[in-house]
Structure formats: C-alpha cells, structure tokens
Amino acid sequence: MEFDLLVHNIGQLILPKGTKRPLKGQEMKQLNIMENAAIGVIDGKVAWLGPEAEAVTFSAKERVNANEKVVSPGLVDPHTHLVFGGSREHELSLKQAGVPYLEILAQGGGILSTVTSTKNATEEELFEKASFHLERMISHGVTTFEAKSGYGLDPETELKQLRVVKRLKEKYPISIVSTFLGAHAVPPAYKGKEDQFLTEMAELLDEIKEYELAEFVDIFCETGVFTIEQSRQFLQKAKEKGFGLKIHADEIDPLGGAELAAYLEAVSADHLVAASDEGIDRLSKSNTVAVLLPGTTFYLGKDQYARARKMIDEGAAVALATDFNPGSCVTENLQLIMSLAALKLKMSAEEIWNAVTVNAAHAIGKGMEAGTLETGKDANFVLWDIPNYKYIPYHFGVNHVQSVYHSGNKLWERMPYGEIQLSSAR
Ligand code: IZC
Numbered sequence: 001m002e003f004d005l006l007v008h009n010i011g012q013l014i015l016p017k018g019t020k021r022p023l024k025g026q027e028m029k030q031l032n033i034m035e036n037a038a039i040g041v042i043d044g045k046v047a048w049l050g051p052e053a054e055a056v057t058f059s060a061k062e063r064v065n066a067n068e069k070v071v072s073p074g075l076v077d078p079h080t081h082l083v084f085g086g087s088r089e090h091e092l093s094l095k096q097a098g099v100p101y102l103e104i105l106a107q108g109g110g111i112l113s114t115v116t117s118t119k120n121a122t123e124e125e126l127f128e129k130a131s132f133h134l135e136r137m138i139s140h141g142v143t144t145f146e147a148k149s150g151y152g153l154d155p156e157t158e159l160k161q162l163r164v165v166k167r168l169k170e171k172y173p174i175s176i177v178s179t180f181l182g183a184h185a186v187p188p189a190y191k192g193k194e195d196q197f198l199t200e201m202a203e204l205l206d207e208i209k210e211y212e213l214a215e216f217v218d219i220f221c222e223t224g225v226f227t228i229e230q231s232r233q234f235l236q237k238a239k240e241k242g243f244g245l246k247i248h249a250d251e252i253d254p255l256g257g258a259e260l261a262a263y264l265e266a267v268s269a270d271h272l273v274a275a276s277d278e279g280i281d282r283l284s285k286s287n288t289v290a291v292l293l294p295g296t297t298f299y300l301g302k303d304q305y306a307r308a309r310k311m312i313d314e315g316a317a318v319a320l321a322t323d324f325n326p327g328s329c330v331t332e333n334l335q336l337i338m339s340l341a342a343l344k345l346k347m348s349a350e351e352i353w354n355a356v357t358v359n360a361a362h363a364i365g366k367g368m369e370a371g372t373l374e375t376g377k378d379a380n381f382v383l384w385d386i387p388n389y390k391y392i393p394y395h396f397g398v399n400h401v402q403s404v405y406h407s408g409n410k411l412w413e414r415m416p417y418g419e420i421q422l423s424s425a426r
C-alpha cells in the first residue's frame with residue numbers, strides 16, 4: 001500500500017467515537033486516544049490509522065512528522081452568524097454602562113444595527129468579509145461549520161446572505177452548512193405585527209429549498225423577539241417543507257425553547273443558559289443536541305452559564321460553538337470556547353473534545369461525515385502544537401494550530417518560529 005500522505009510520529013491521536021447519533025451523557029466522558037500513532041491518506045480519505053511502529057513499513061509520496069504532538073479531527077463549529085455587514089464596537093460602552101443586550105436591541109441597536117449595515121453592503125462586500133472571517137476560523141482548526149442568515153429580515157437581504165454562504169461553499173473545499181434565520185429579530189416596521197412578519201419569512205421557504213440555499217431553519221425564541229407559540233408554528237412549517245430545525249432557545253429567559261426543540265425533534269437547541277429543569281429533562285430523553293455558547297455568556301458579562309454539568313449528568317448530548325457574530329460573541333476562535341467550557345461550564349477535557357468534534361457534527365446533521373477520523377472518511381485533521389490533549393483548555397486565548405488538513409490537503413500552516421523579522425523592527 002502506498003499512501004499519498006503519511007502523518008507519523010503522532011504523540012496522541014484523538015479519536016472521538018463515531019455513531020449514528022450524538023454521544024450522550026456518560027458517553028461523552030469516553031475519548032479514545034491512540035499514543036505513538038500515524039495516519040495514512042489515499043485520495044483524500046483516511047486509508048489507515050495505526051501504531052507508529054507499523055507506519056515505517058509503508059511507503060508514502062509525502063511524509064509529515066508530527067514530532068510527538070497531537071492530531072485531532074478537524075474541529076466543527078455548529079453555530080455562527082458568519083455573514084454580516086459592519087461591526088458593533090460602539091456598543092461596548094453601552095454594555096460597560098450596564099445596558100442589557102435585549103435593551104440595546106429594543107432601542108434599535110444590536111441585531112438591528114447589523115441589519116442596516118448588511119442591507120447597505122453589496123453581495124460582493126459581504127462575500128469578501130465573510131471569506132476573511134472564514135479563513136480565520138480555518139486557521140484556528142475548523143474544517144466544518146454552520147453559517148446563518150438573519151441580518152436581512154427582508155426577502156432580498158436574507159437571500160443575499162444565503163447566496164453568500166452558497167458561494168463560500170463553492171470557493172472553499174471545506175464543509176459548510178447553511179441555516180435560514182430570517183426570524184432573528186422583529187424589524188421596527190413590524191412591531192406588533194410579528195405574525196405577519198413570520199408569515200412573510202415563511203413564504204421564502206420554497207425558494208430557499210428550490211435553490212438549495214439552506215439545509216436548516218432557525219428562530220430566535222426570546223422575550224421581545226418571538227414567542228414559543230410563534231416559534232412552534234414557524235418551525236413546524238419549515239419541518240413540513242423538509243428543513244432540519246435549529247432554535248435559539250432559552251438564552252436569556254426560560255421560555256421553554258428546550259422543550260420545544262425536543263418536541264419538534266430539532267437537530268439542536270442552542271444557548272440554553274436559562275433552560276428549565278423540565279427542558280433539560282426533555283433534551284436528555286431526545287437526540288437533540290444542546291449547543292452551548294459560553295463565549296456569548298462571557299462576552300455579555302453574565303454570571304450564570306448554561307448548566308452543562310446537569311445536562312451531561314442527566315444524559316443530554318452537548319456540543320460547543322463560537323456563536324461568532326458582530327454583537328454578542330466576536331471571536332472565530334473555537335479553542336477559546338474550549339477554555340471557557342472547562343473554566344465556566346466545568347466540562348472535562350474529554351467531554352470538550354467530543355463537544356467540538358463528533359457532537360458538533362451531529363448538531364448540524366453531519367454526524368456521519370465530520371467530527372471523527374475513521375478509515376474511509378474524509379481526511380480532515382489538525383496538527384496541534386501542544387504536548388497532550390488536555391493542553392488546549394489550559395493555555396487560553398491563543399492559537400495552538402500547527403497545520404490544518406482537509407481531504408488530505410494542507411489548507412493552512414502557521415509561520416515557523418524564528419520568522420520574526422528582528423532586523424527590520426529596529
Ligand atoms: O447579532 O447579536 N443572540 N442573535 C441572538 C445574536 C445573539 C447575534 C447578534
């Protein structure tokens with residue numbers, strides 16, 4: 001057997017367990033680690049995984065020495081608002097003055113401020129800007145992710161955002177999942193006419209389906225945005241039209257979004273900071289993935305984080321995401337979220353790795369393709385410049401990626417040490 005690529009001398013090869021459904025509860029504590037390992041790639045697929053001692057017997061067109069460091073599957077970020085115009089740094093002083101997130105939104109800022117910038121941007125501008133953020137995500141180890149619309153709130157701009165995601169899928173070899181979030185906020189002209197707004201957004205579903213502009217439909221179910229009943233009706237319509245469902249659930253107030261997600265068999269319920277005991281119980285009894293976004297809780301300056309321990313102890317499937325967006329979590333760095341999961345959600349390193357790989361893949365309907373390294377699957381993996389898998393949550397806020405591979409091709413590589421231009425700095 002001759003490999004196209006052989007990555008050898010891997011200190012720890014992280015092998016989350018792939019199954020037809022997400023890992024739930026105690027299963028999340030299991031993380032298979034192969035020490036002194038190697039991976040052989042043929043035609044972009046994993047052809048062989050095994051001990052270093054055997055690897056030396058194979059021939060390969062290209063050999064990469066992992067220098068006894070760590071290799072994992074490419075990370076999966078299952079919740080991002082990647083495509084948007086403008087930025088909201090001016091709102092930071094409002095946050096410092098204690099103005100709550102929903103209050104900023106009620107005053108026409110927040111999401112609505114990004115809606116204005118996104119309407120004013122051309123499709124080309126949005127595409128360039130999203131490409132920039134996407135490349136930063138890749139450089140932080142992500143090879144599969146989800147991107148939502150939701151900064152248009154009118155047919156033209158929502159479709160513009162979704163077309164940008166479709167073009168990103170064509171430009172980049174990585175795997176991108178698209179979600180229609182037309183129900184992200186109530187435009188000022190529709191205040192008091194929320195039902196009419198949702199009817200108009202639902203009228204886009206056929207076109208979105210026909211042009212394959214999104215696989216999932218999502219709604220912001222929250223006080224001052226959309227009620228549980230409105231969310232149920234809207235998501236039900238989307239389900240009937242063949243979309244997968246996601247829901248921004250119980251982020252700030254416990255409206256019952258978790259219960260609704262389980263009832264509708266949504267692929268994920270996201271945020272869940274305020275999810276009730278009943279909601280956690282329902283999620284535990286379902287295969288709906290609880291996608292937790294501790295970066296958002298941190299960025300909004302909240303003391304109470306999602307109850308990850310209770311969720312896992314009761315048997316729920318938990319995944320982690322950045323929630324990358326211009327207002328409530330401005331980072332593309334999923335490694336930072338892994339640190340917050342350890343420090344704030346009290347998740348173990350094993351649970352965290354499962355939550356950013358196999359469970360994150362299930363949270364976007366890619367559980368059979370992404371998030372694991374198995375023979376026959378796409379060779380999407382990351383070489384990490386870390387001594388062991390527990391190191392990422394510990395050393396926080398920086399990028400530990402050495403290089404990122406998708407289908408056996410190197411997508412990104414860090415500049416080697418010693419490349420700082422000392423002489424020109426004088
Ligand atoms: O732009 O503030 N929570 N939607 C719901 C967001 C955060 C994104 C934003």
Ligand code: ZN
Nearest residue numbers: 079081248323
């Ligand atoms: Zn979100």
